[in-house]
Amino acid sequence: MTQDEMKKAVAQEAIQHVEIDTIIGVGTGSTANFFIDELAKIKHQIKGTVASSVASADRLKGHGIDVFELNSVDEISIYIDGADETNAYLHLVKGGGGALTREKIVAAASKKFVCIVDESKLVDYLGQFPLPVEVIPMARGYVAREIVKLGGEPVLREGFTTDNGNIILDIHGMEIMEAVKLEKQLNHITGVVTNGLFAMRPADVLLVGKPDGVDTVYSK
Secondary structure, three states: OOOOHHHHHHHHHHHOOOOOOEEEEEOOOOOHHHHHHHHHHHHHHOOOOEEEHHHHHHHHHOOOOOEEOOOHHHOEEEEEOOOOOEOOOOOOOOOOOOOOOHHHHHHHHHHEEEEEEEHHHOOOOOOOOOEEEEOOHHHHHHHHHHHHOOOOOOEEEEOOOOOOOOEEEEEEOOOEEEEHHHHHHHHOOOOOOEEEOOOOOOOOOEEEEEEEEEEEOOOO
């Protein structure tokens, strides 16, 4: 299977985790887009969705799927999204598409988090993919200096603004061995909105697309 075929396979498998007649949280990115396309096939069996980005909301609406604001729903049964990296503990790096803050909010508000990836996203340690940090614009210089103190190399994502009107610093050069600890350290820097580590709230289930099918991994 090609990478896109593996992404489609995990998207199809993720449909099996969707609870009928509930609100579904939907992530952002290429793998999430495959899931949205699959979700459209059963759209009449769900109450609607909450999207983690404007782009995903637009794609869902294009399929005729209802999209609700998070503040207008009481509960999200499941959140389904991709990742840029995942380790064996189902700790994730997310935010390559810049939607990390809203993704983290929707994940936190959901009862269950199913992450869908192809096998290229499996790593021994996180940090090989640059770690995104969403930052209030006026704090860019200060936050960058604090990141350097933690051993990272922050690089401004040029020409990019998040859906929240902020900037992103991508941290290069870090081998992340203590993901929960680093997630907390980064979030404690004044001016940081949040960072792309999903370790304090990891995925509950990981669906991995491989050439011979889909593997299911549960949180330890």
